[in-house]
Amino acid sequence: MARPVAIVGTGQTRHSKARLDVHQGEMVREAVDAALLDADLSFQDIDAIVLTNMELFEGRALPELWCGEFAGGFAKPVMKVATGGTSGTSGAIVGLMQAASGLFDKVLVVGWEKHSEGSTQTGMSLTDPAWDRHIASGAIGNFALSISQFAEARGITPEQAALVAVKARRNGALNPNAHLGDAEITVEKILASPMLAEPIHLLDMCPQSDGAAALVIAGGDIVNRYKNPAWFRASATRHDQPYIGDHDQRLLKMRTLRSAAAEVYRKVGITDPFNQIDVAEIYEPVSYVELAWYEALGFCEEGQSGRLIESGKTQIGGELPVNPSGGVLCSNPVGATGVIRVAEIAKQLHKKAGAYQVDGAAQALVTGYGVYAWSDVLFFSGDKP
Amino acid sequence: MSMKMQNTDTEYLTAEIIMDLSWDVDIGQTMTDFFHRLKDEKCLYGSRCGSCDRVYLPPRPICGDCWVEMDEFVPLGLQGTIIGKTICYYKILDSLTGKPRKTPFVLGLIQLDGADTTLNHFVDVDDPAKVAIGDRVETIFREPLQGNVGDIIHFKWLPPSEEKGTEDVS
Ligand SMILES: [Zn+2]
Numbered sequence: 445m446a447r448p449v450a451i452v453g454t455g456q457t458r459h460s461k462a463r464l465d466v467h468q469g470e471m472v473r474e475a476v477d478a479a480l481l482d483a484d485l486s487f488q489d490i491d492a493i494v495l496t497n498m499e500l501f502e503g504r505a506l507p508e509l510w511c512g513e514f515a516g517g518f519a520k521p522v523m524k525v526a527t528g529g530t531s532g533t534s535g536a537i538v539g540l541m542q543a544a545s546g547l548f549d550k551v552l553v554v555g556w557e558k559h560s561e562g563s564t565q566t567g568m569s570l571t572d573p574a575w576d577r578h579i580a581s582g583a584i585g586n587f588a589l590s591i592s593q594f595a596e597a598r599g600i601t602p603e604q605a606a607l608v609a610v611k612a613r614r615n616g617a618l619n620p621n622a623h624l625g626d627a628e629i630t631v632e633k634i635l636a637s638p639m640l641a642e643p644i645h646l647l648d649m650c651p652q653s654d655g656a657a658a659l660v661i662a663g664g665d666i667v668n669r670y671k672n673p674a675w676f677r678a679s680a681t682r683h684d685q686p687y688i689g690d691h692d693q694r695l696l697k698m699r700t701l702r703s704a705a706a707e708v709y710r711k712v713g714i715t716d717p718f719n720q721i722d723v724a725e726i727y728e729p730v731s732y733v734e735l736a737w738y739e740a741l742g743f744c745e746e747g748q749s750g751r752l753i754e755s756g757k758t759q760i761g762g763e764l765p766v767n768p769s770g771g772v773l774c775s776n777p778v779g780a781t782g783v784i785r786v787a788e789i790a791k792q793l794h795k796k797a798g799a800y801q802v803d804g805a806a807q808a809l810v811t812g813y814g815v816y817a818w819s820d821v822l823f824f825s826g827d828k829p
Numbered sequence: 830m831s832m833k834m835q836n837t838d839t840e841y842l843t844a845e846i847i848m849d850l851s852w853d854v855d856i857g858q859t860m861t862d863f864f865h866r867l868k869d870e871k872c873l874y875g876s877r878c879g880s881c882d883r884v885y886l887p888p889r890p891i892c893g894d895c896w897v898e899m900d901e902f903v904p905l906g907l908q909g910t911i912i913g914k915t916i917c918y919y920k921i922l923d924s925l926t927g928k929p930r931k932t933p934f935v936l937g938l939i940q941l942d943g944a945d946t947t948l949n950h951f952v953d954v955d956d957p958a959k960v961a962i963g964d965r966v967e968t969i970f971r972e973p974l975q976g977n978v979g980d981i982i983h984f985k986w987l988p989p990s991e992e993k994g995t996e997d998v999s
Pocket residue numbers: 878879880881882883892893894895896
């Protein structure tokens with residue numbers, strides 16, 4: 445890496461089902477203002493801006509045109525990054541690289557989505573009309589098919605998956621920005637919620653949210669100004685083939701996440717992920733996939749992910765808290781979701797995570813998951829590289 | 830006058846977007862050939878990579894894993910194996926009729942004989958509870974064939990005993 449860079453400020457909206465009181469730009473502005481306030485900077489201090497948004501969901505073209513100025517983009521280099529669910533982590537990587545290159549000292553990354561607007565029909569044009577669109581069953585059916593395979597091969601029970609959702613919603617109750625949260629949730633309540641596509645219950649799924657999140661990235665002397673910068677250590681991105689059916693064992697193999705994690709672990713010297721990582725924010729749109737990601741990230745041996753969630757070791761207070769913020773299962777404004785993962789890890793390293801602060805968090809992992817099986821992995825630490 | 834909204838319990842206004850658009854996209858050489866063959870021969874073809882031997886459905890000109898051109902079409906079997914399955918209870922629009930599909934319906938991740946990739950599609954079965962991973966299915970085509978993806982209506986679930994019978998014959 446060219447030079448050390450760190451995240452020095454974060455800001456988020458309160459994520460929710462529908463923000464009828466603001467348009468997309470006003471929502472962006474809320475997150476940007478919060479991030480600048482957190483970093484004690486003004487918009488004049490920002491050298492470049494990266495926007496991340498999946499405009500197809502709202503059915504509106506060129507959001508950088510009419511949301512850019514709400515991020516303070518006038519007369520500055522502004523670019524948009526859109527890679528499906530990984531948009532936010534990809535945008536963060538781009539911003540980190542821009543700062544690490546020395547091209548810019550202070551880069552603002554802001555992601556957002558307003559799922560309450562738009563129509564699923566516009567999202568349908570994401571798929572190939574010649575082959576995929578007629579058989580596209582939406583994210584839930586596709587996940588259910590891969591999950592049936594994973595659950596059978598690994599012996600994962602609905603109760604074990606429900607424990608992931610219980611952990612997420614209890615953590616979400618501690619996070620003032622989370623869309624969902626329920627301190628009283630139980631496995632029984634998850635399993636009693638309506639069945640969407642076996643074995644996925646309604647409460648096993650992430651919500652669709654309105655929300656925005658922003659990061660302030662800094663490189664050079666300015667970072668010395670901050671008490672607990674979240675230093676960027678490494679990242680890796682892996683894309684994969686275009687059709688949902690190209691992965692005959694998607695969750696079992698998850699080759700993009702395994703490969704990206706291996707590269708990042710090698711770069712930062714992680715040989716025992718479960719014991720060396722202090723906190724992780726991973727992209728889990730469905731309860732079951734968090735268990736698949738445990739395996740792919742090397743948090744446990746193959747077939748042991750159900751035991752790991754049962755052990756409580758991934759709860760706050762456990763040996764490796766996973767998604768102390770409540771994760772994607774609590775908030776999912778897609779273009780912002782990856783930015784939120786990074787922001788939540790930065791908050792942990794800034795020691796500003798409040799009720800869900802992980803004590804002694806110093807080595808921290810972020811993942812993003814997008815489209816059919818794309819993966820981003822980022823690593824941050826409290827120590828300057 | 831201040832621009833700050835004074836009345837915070839106001840009814841926020843919306844602007845309507847109406848989109849009723851349709852257009853055609855070019856599907857390219859490989860898929861054009863694939864659909865002509867489907868219509869003429871009632872057969873699905875995959876493309877085989879000469880480097881890794883992987884057979885792709887749908888076929889495509891380049892193997893993404895090896896980054897080499899594929900120039901061999903291979904006919905796939907009309908039967909396949911269910912390698913993932915789910916019973917869906919949520920409403921979706923049927924792309925053939927435009928009407929909501931009756932729930933519950935069964936989706937399968939289906940690996941056709943001879944293909945390394947899979948496709949997710951509807952499984953036709955009288956009792957959804959019968960379907961298990963490893964079961965066999967048969968492709969049911971629209972008659973007459975039109976030469977597009979809608980020609981595959983669904984996959985008929987084959988009871989395990991019946992499948993054994995066909996194996997004996999072959
Ligand atoms: Zn190949």
